[in-house]
Amino acid sequence: MSRGDTCITRTMKSYQKLTTPQPAGCQVEEEGAAPMPPARGRMAPCWVGSGLLVAAVLLSTITVWVLRQVSGGWLGPTPPPKCLLVPESHRFDCYPERQVVVTQELCESRGCCFIQSPLPAEGKQGVPWCFYPPDFPSYTLESLNQTALSMVGLLVRREKAYYPRDIEMLRLDVEFETDTRLHIKITDAANPRYEVPLDVPRAMKRAENPIYSLNFSWDPFGVLLRRTATGTVLLNTTVAPLIFADQFLQISTSLPSRFLYGLGEHRGSLLHSLDWNTLTLWARDVAPTESFNLYGAHPFYLLMEEGGDAHGVFLLNSNAMEVALQPAPGLTWRTIGGVLDFYVFLGPDPNMVIQQYQQVIGFPAMPPLWALGFHLCRWGYGSSNGTWQTVRAMRNYQIPQDAQWNDIDYMDGYRDFTFDSQKFASLPSLVEDLHKHGQRYVMILDPGISSTNPHGSYWPFDEGLRRGLFLNTTQGQPLIGKVWPGYTAFADFSNPDTHQWWLENLQHFHAHVPFDGLWIDMNEPSNFMDGSEDGCPPGELDSPPYTPAVLGDSLSSKTVCASAKQKASVHYNLHNLYGLMEAKATASALIQIRGKRPFIISRSTFPSQGRYSGHWLGDNRSQWKDMYYSIPGLLSFSLFGIPLVGADICGFSGSTSEELCTRWMQLGAFYPFARNHNTQNEKAQDPTVFSPAARTAMKDVLLTRYSLLPFLYTLFHHAHLQGDTVARPLFFEFPQDVATLGLDRQFLWGRSLLVTPVLEPGVDSVTGYVPQGTWYDFYTGSSVNSSGEMLKMSAPLEHLNLHIREGSILPTQKPGTTSEETRGNPLRLIVALSSSATAWGDLFWDDGESLDTFERGSYSYLVFNVTQNIFTSTVLHGSTEATNVTIGTLSIFGVQKLPSKVLLNGQEKPFSYLDNQVLTVSDLGISLSQGFSLQWL
Template sequence: MKSYQKLATDIPQPTESYAEEESIDGKPPCLRKLSTWWLGVGLLMIVAGLLSGVTMWMLRQVSGSQHGQTPLEKCSAVPEPLRFDCYPERNVVVTKELCESRGCCFIERDQPLGSRSGVPWCFYPPDFPSYTLESLNQTELGMVGLLRRKVKAYYPRDIERLQLSVEFETDTRLHIKITDSTSPRFEVPLEVPRAMKKAENPVYSLEFSKEPFGLLLRRRASGAVLLNTTVAPLIFADQFLQISTILPSKFLYGLGEHRSSFLHSLDWSTLTLWARDVPPTESYNLYGAHPFYLLMEEEGAAHGVFLLNSNAMEVALQPAPALTWRTIGGVLDFYIFLGPDPNMVIQQYQQVIGFPAMPPFWGLGFHLCRWGYGTSNATWQIVKAMRNYQIPQDAQWNDIDYMEGYRDFTFDPEKFDTLPQLVEDLHKHGQYYVMILVWPGLTAFPDFSNPDTYQWWLENLNRFHARVPFDGLWIDMNEPSDFKDGSVDGCSPGELDNPLYVPAVLGGSLSAKTVCASAKQSASMHYNLHNLYGLMEAKATASALIQIRGKRPLVISRSTFPSQGRYSGHWLGDNRSKWKEMYWSVPGVLSFNLFGIPLVGADICGFSGTTSEELCTRWMQLGAFYPFSRNHNTQNEKAQDPVAFGSVARTAMKEVLLTRYALLPFLYTLFHRAHLQGHTVARALFFEFPQDVITYSIDKQFLWGQSLLVTPVLEPGVDSVIGYFPRGVWYDYYTGSSLNSSGESLKMAAPLDHINLHVREGAILPTQKPGSTSWVSSGNPLRLIAALSQNASAWGDLFWDDGESLDTFERGDYSYLVFNVTQNVFTSTVLHANVEATYITVDVLSVYGVREKPSRVTVNGKENPFSYLDNQVTEPPQRLVCPSPAQRRPAPSPSHTLCSGSGRVMALSRGREFVAVRLSGWAVQKGRHFSLLLCCPLAAGLAPPSEPPVWELPRECLVLLPALHRACVPSGGNQERGRAVSG
């Protein structure tokens, strides 16, 4: 008999049929000497055995027929992408008999499944029995209904009667909840808003299927079906809850925390949500649990779905496209957000879970850490070296090596005897100190669901702060992580530690490298609270820091859950020093901005393994644009802080950090918008260009806010990078040179000391002259960059306060300025001011996209000196082609100096005989920007480097410009623009 098996784990095989657990009374008979009596007994035993066999056979038939046998033609009619798994258990050899005992279809594939992915052999038939909607009544906020199951499900303790609650909370938010109608069940203790009245003009409509029960959610404007749960049965047992839906497109994001591309694959993949300590690896469940997804619909609209459930769960994705939620506890508590654009979806999600906290200004500076400094003096030397090279740094961190015997609230009196003096020195230089809190030894885990633990935590931190006045706290291993599986005494054999169904967790057990699920906590069992542990610790830690310091807290946590952005940021865990890991960090940062935790970043240069100078330089360039920027590595590996490298790499790292510090006013304003309105800080391109389907899969570039495009180099040995530019004008951040894109990918020069940044047309960025710390920078004048749109307008804003006080916006202790350019006039308007506004001055205004040199510039009615740099808008070619022989023109001389200075190879295309090269740079003779398309025989050996001082072109190179009078000329046919700088 053919069979298949899912991913092997340590989960015991479930019983095939509950009837088999029954036994026959086997009391021994009394001893008798009569042979006839023995014969009678033997006959009776035979009859009893036959009756037992018949009884078990009949019970098996009931088990198999309670859902009805499904004809093969019905099973074959189900398309493969729509086959929903009826036997998702792992470590079970699924046979036709087992499958059909559940009333499901069994169709063999060519190859048995050796992993958790692939078309299931055992799947639900179209008429599989589910719940029936028996009643539906109107309420003030929506509807309440009663669901009833007439046929028992195949999981024990299935719940016969369910309550359906539907609340039309806002015009763009729908709340659907399914729970036991008779007995209370665990629900996540999360503060969520309560609607006061029913939505008046919802942008959605909701329909119901009575039997089998199902929901059909549509977007009114387009008629698009966003949810359709009739495609597979609803199952609601005590320890197994399952609901499926069709999706309107394949563009699905979120559902963390995982190491994956930003856009999820729907090719029979499974995402597991159960907090786990493990170096980030594809397909593993990682540190946090975020049961929220964002989906881009076919016509550019977006919606989101949030399942408020903290139990172990998995989400199965399949190419229909469709999705199945499976969880082993709690209730099905869904919030659906209708957008209609992705930015609004995330705002609506955060209206439910809470907006992120406003970080302290210094928290946006550069942070430096490693495990293995060894002593406080060694740590201090790194700080001094960073100062000596004038490399920006705001915070110095220490890992567990500062502790005495690896005990919390202690520091080593010998190796870290000067730690208090180090912290004092940091404070004198306007810098800050952050230390780790973790339990690396024998541990009793604090129960942060108990309010009394908050006071205990505060008292211990307060005593320790009196000795070492730390400014922020790093809470690690709070999944919680255990070096053993469960307790030192093991876990119980009960159903909490050994549920019949275990989602696809790493290790196959809920207690793998963590606490026993049966552990008792104040609020509930750990079975229900495990995924909440990091959130609860972050909340307690932020509260303690506020009470101790009286200022905004900085807490960075490894384990996270929805709403945690209100209390902490997050770093992406124990990554490795590899190029692929650097790439993975970009989807990670983008995902956590979806989850409402914008203060996020990866360990720059990698935590484990040995980095290289090239990798670390490129990673520092990328990491300078993480919202949370920290370089951190492990012990027993070579140092990777900026001062550990040679002058070339060190200088490149310093320059990119200076760029970050120059942009801190812009970044700080983005965090204010996140705190006030739930905006993302780092965002995917499709957030701003939802109609451009090409952007849906881009996760090697990202935006800061609406207007700063970051294109990092993510692979070794290259001096160029390909970036996608959505339709519009984009300005080089550094030079102001502009590019008019129709929506295309372009190859850009990217030498080792350069990361490409572009400003979107219509934006005004507030920047500053950078200093060595955020405090020094904050006292410097502003430098505004206005990137004009094609109608010569631009807009920007600035939020400014003291950078550390609590609730400055709520108390009105801030300044808010709006900048605007229209009709050749720049204006700055103060919409709200406090004492901090008196320190805001503007030193330089740079206007990108000025078409002609101004005759004069006036400031407040008085003429002001200015400079004008002539630039152009480049019209990028769709492709580079070599001409026919009749079109070729000879170069002016056998060997002619084409250009010098900043010329760059913009694109390169090789054919069979020729190489086509687009060169862009500055002409020697005229000081004008040029763009040339050259076509040279491969035999000439033309292989121009990315930034040569001089290019010598052989005679055979043929120039395609129709009118060539000089070797370097401005591009023909392009609209010239320039950059006016007012000082």
Template sequence: MRSYQKLRAAVPQLVLSQEEEEEEDENATTSTPAGRSKLAPWWVGSGLLITAVLLSTITVWVLRQVSRGWHGPAPPSQCYLVPESHRYDCYPERSVVVTQELCESRGCCFIETLPAVGGKRGVPWCFYPPNFPSYVVQSLNQTALGMTGLLVRREKAYYPKDIQVLRMDVEFQTNTRLRIKITDAAKPRYEVPLEVPRVMKRAENPIYSLEFSQDPFGVLLRRQGTGTVLLNTTVAPLIFADQFLQISTTLPSRFLYGLGEHRSTLLHSLDWNTLTLWARDVAPTESFNLYGAHPFYLLMEEGGDAHGVFLLNSNAMEVALQPAPGLTWRTIGGVLDFYIFLGPDPNMVIQQYQEVIGFPAMPPLWALGFHLCRWGYGSSNETWQTARAMRNFQIPQDAQWNDIDYMDGYRDFTFDPQKFASLPSLVEDLHKHGQHYVMILDPGISSTSPRGSYWPFDEGLRRGLFLNTTQGQPLIGQVWPGYTAFPDFSNTDTHQWWLENLQRFHTHVPFDGLWIDMNEPSNFMDGSEEGCPPGELDSPPYTPAVLGNSLSAKTVCASAKQNASVHYNLHNLYGLKEAEATASALIQIRGKRPFVISRSTFPSQGRYSGHWLGDNRSQWKDMYYSIPGMLSFSLFGIPLVGADICGFSGSTSEELCTRWMQLGAFYPFSRNHNTQNEKAQDPTAFSPLARTAMKDVLLTRYSLLPFLYTLFHRAHLQGETVTRPLFFEFPWDVATYGLDRQFLWGQSLLVTPVLEPGADSVLGYFPQGVWYDFYTGSSVNSSGEMLKLSAPLDHLNLHLREGSILPTQKPATTSKATRGNPLHLIVALSPRTTAWGDLFWDDGESLDTFERGNYSYLVFNATENIFTSNVLHASTEATYVTIDAVSFYGVQEPPSKVLLDGQEKPFSYLDNQVLTISGLGLRLSQGFSLQWL
């Protein structure tokens, strides 16, 4: 309240008097007359104050008042007073050169500025004046969860079919989450069919306050503890037309992340940067819209707090960032349905986001092993030879994959009867060795089979399960098999057809997981074989900055008909709905946890699949970009993510592939994959030195599987991230905000890869505290500094954070073999000799083991020279595994003796302050304590 009172004292004429406030309080549910010039406050339950919002400066407010009622071209005196960084684009169309005449026809300011460096769009020449007409609040009424109101536009907007009266619903859902939804008050509009949690009562003690400007309408969201303004939408007008929705806001800092899928640094540039969200098949390239759409951002505030904003909208959109700092959402359909998450720390923001979109599925343990694939094996025997070579060199591998060359004529649910005749035998052999088989599937179903009948198409056509043209005929595009139809996964009947196809194929080739590709959906032609019909769906009044300048570029027509709606609304959901159908089918076929990797993704995808980062290149910069890509998908609630190790296209070098294998061993989803007509890049293809380095780092990964598996359990249970940026754990350290060349597994394992050629050392940032070398236990006490680390070609730098306990295991060449080996606990003591860790253990593949209670969960603690293993929940699986050793890093003085449950045990103590007790032979289901004296 103090900041509100200060503003009132400074500008008393802007707010109602105390008497007027009391009068308004008594009549809080009455309508506010249109055209009212005062800024009126309202009160709602829980003591939440909804007050008038001031604009960012008194100067801007004065200009607004002086010019109120004027709706022609903006006077130059107004325009030049708007700072360049605060100029919100009034003419974002890229298809025309903006002239003064065009700009002023919209009632906006026109000032030419110097062109941006490098051809990028810079300061807009055409921007909104302070008085630009917008909506006004006509009424605002209390509801059980918050409030509802009407917003009225008194003047037409410049986009066709603007909507005059909007309905706004505000829900104070939890103390750290609110929802603001704006839609047409008169008729329903398309909304994303995402299952979101139902809220039954209003938040009692929210950590935010919400304020409104009445005329023009605007929202101001403030964090109560610090007074930080998180959203202020009064900086530019709200526009809500049938096919153009736009809302802008200031941001409290420049530290913004998310808004995928794009190839970029983790920290986005706010230097007039536009990010487009429209699923597209294109090799990852900067500035392009890529395979998925994730309209969610996380922002770090000054002081270390964080918040997130999610726009639940699946239409084509773009998000324009500018150095104010500010942001503009533009979408061409649906509604404005915002969820805001108040954290206050970044980990909590992501957990709160996943409470809305759904927590990720628990993967099978084998999914976390090493996977190997290429396009161009040529035959099942050649594939088989690679798997055998990996075994001969005893290099860990859990899954062998095949790309589209296993198919007969690139048709789904077939395999080549000549080149891949031994495929069923290969799969049988993999299973005998505790390994798994994964194959690719594309959604494009061949519509022209050279051998006549093709059941997937014939039956899909008979049941009416494909995307249709506006004329009601199957839309035919072109993908690998030639002319293709596209299944409509928004139709539940299609899910049944998909299952039947997979069941039929599984009887011949008992695959274990599925790789769904080309599901943007990708199309080798624009739209269809007949093009796209004229109309506002395929040629909307405004097209966001999509690659190809058309919604149908390398995909199907936006006007295509689907069961749930038109493709215009559903395009960005295509990969999600296919993943849902695929995961469901795998559960029904195998009766175990499904493993699905999808290229196209949308919020909630983690419930059904993981993701790989697409068709990258064998270049050093591509290896670097995989880190911000992986970390971004952690923010999006899709923890099972990785890039094609060593690069997909082009030929790798031995040095690049060795370094990339070291990094890729710490992708949550770890797969080496490359294209046809390039030399092989699996570990067996390289010199003994490189091959050994690759093998060693994979063995390190397999030793850490218990730790990684536990992280996935925590992600599944409560939405924690598996890989995370350093600032997630050190939000008070601003030096971590831009770091994306290192990352953490969970809270405690720091990975510092080499990302440049010819290097034998690497620089890494170590936040304040003690960090231990994972391999040796040697420590460094950092004050928060960049350190130079030795990094010969056969070494990846891994460090443990003080206060952590990692469960590790003697590695084998498969996860199945590894899980039977003894455990070794590594305790990284803090200077106060404390540490904590946990372990989740189950059979690694059954459905819903946690939900059914078929698991073991252990918590490890170290305090004052006493270590305890506490079994909080146990199952029979834990009786087959033993804890063989415990190592303590950071024991300052050599102990005189070590006691296991009171009985003295032999130990070793090294000069680098590492204490190890071996030969314990304790069952995992058995709690115990160790004490050193």
């Protein structure tokens, strides 16, 4: 039978009818046959996939409830026998409230097991004392019917849950959207609930050959999802009861391994700990700190299975949420609103998982080329002339720079859409000068609009108030908080009318200061007081029955009241979407104002944000550990579909040291988004202020970045086109190499370039993992043959270790001091031959800033190949832009012996050959728009 079909068979109570003909090959339980073994209850004898549902499936379903002696001891009375069936690692928390010391009485009032651990449960770390017994009541799957594209079921709860307003009947929708994507949605069967307004493409037909099989437990309800090829159980939600109350939704699953990534935004290692670790998703303004919920919310995880396969799970829900991880391994989703709307992506490799995820949330926008240059900013230049002085110093030392930024000190009294007419009087002239030198200007913008203006009218507030465009209190008045410069109202970006007002404000400012991009900050939204000037009203929006483990223990901590009214819904539902909605409005405005690709960097983010903006990792510190943490940070955002990401190079707060800043500039030169930024009242940290040796090291690594812009730009093209990652964890390319699964001190650009930075002080070497194969030193072409091992590499202060993977061809270019200057220079193609003397690479080329160049066909795309000692450049698509650029040099790493001659399109050509097996052919002078071949004999 087709693996996309599903059998619906008789339960112990009745037959369920098919709405479509039953597929051939389904085995139907005969009436009167012995019932199948339970999995916390009854497993439905139905499946997606060919073959009989064997005992192994049932055993995997009931693994959690296998009889087993509990390890360790307990305090108090001997627990009931059923509680002793649950191993410690498999105890799913029945009392997750952090503000309460769990007692046996409280626990048993919920019908749960209580075993007091001999270890303190302070902060809810460690094994839960209160956990679900195997027979805890849940929902029953009452019916399950087929439609043309999906299955629709009814779930019924006959015993009330312990949270108020639990929902008796739920609707289950299952859509087999593609062969590698499954969509499972659970919501109230009778009443509509808030759902995230994300424009998700719908499948037009049912998957024909899915690589997964799906089973259901009927009583209690549960989902069991398997990978067909390996039999690996990816989801098993029978391990704990489903809870679905109005303001508390919870579902748990077992996990097939401990290698879990994603679930942002958090600071920590790339690989999450499953040792009783809870991750909270609620946008919050706080300097990045371990264990805190940070600026964005990304309820998506990637999990590596044994053997190298990968899958991902996305919960489309914007409410306050926490994800509890435990060593079973297992995972529990808890959210306090919305619906349970899951997408599962089957890969099977991690690159494909991320591509499939972005097919749902949207592929990232193609950035302008200048966005990939070096950016410089600080809070505290003090004046436009002070800013200009830094720009001139950078030019004087010929240090590459594409964009100059200003923080809030450019504003008049910290008010949006203004600039200080005294200290920043020359700002328009500065921007004009930047443009003359092929550079760009970016400034900060906050969503808080000043509501107290001592100098009279302030059009952004007055007009926003007149049009009713701000967040309102429950009484219908503008909610007033406190940000810059004091009391402020908050723009409601869920209102389409706000987008027009936002555009008009930006148009007015652009007429005076023709900025090129925008930095949208404080958009969690941040608030210097909790809730509002009047606090928050009593009620279950601001004080819900359950509050996830948010920093401050309140939904309104350093933000606005959850009860605030917005056009689309209450802020309770929209809080995590605020930064996304602002980015969407800002991108639209920039397109209308400039007519070119928008450049936006946002602090708060949500799934699909990459379509509108990039992200920086927030207000980090000038410390060595912050430099390290930036690597798992940028790699996590690569998983989230936001490839344009980086951290404040050299740190934002505190004063850096020369050594730290030099090493950080080396690392930061390989952030996809590279900006050096620091705070006021600290030492300047732009490259010009350091010693000649440090300044030269910084300049050299920026020139290296600029030489790689064609390669980097092509990576962004693939991200935009199909959701490839730009900065990439090593395990993405070597998923079967278990040594790569925890690596987050190195990373790749694409599949080809390995970056191994120094992350510690006082050293002149670095130890990094080199995966199996041949790797070439980027600078010299010398090769390293690795069996997959940690190697110690020389790393003096002026050196960053870069290695090219065998089989790769990198398009590079003679670097200039701006991307505009660089793009006119000749290209150098670097070929890194594989052990079989083959290689491949490509190049995307357009004008670097126009909208939709790929979609309109206004681009060139070239593919490079090497086989049998012949290099070929093939133009698969051409445009006039490519005629202005030439390929000047071809460097081939790994040529085993000195050639007797080299032929360019059949004509002999001079060449050089070094002892480290590098063949170089210079002065080619071939137009990028022309294909050619080069052979060495």
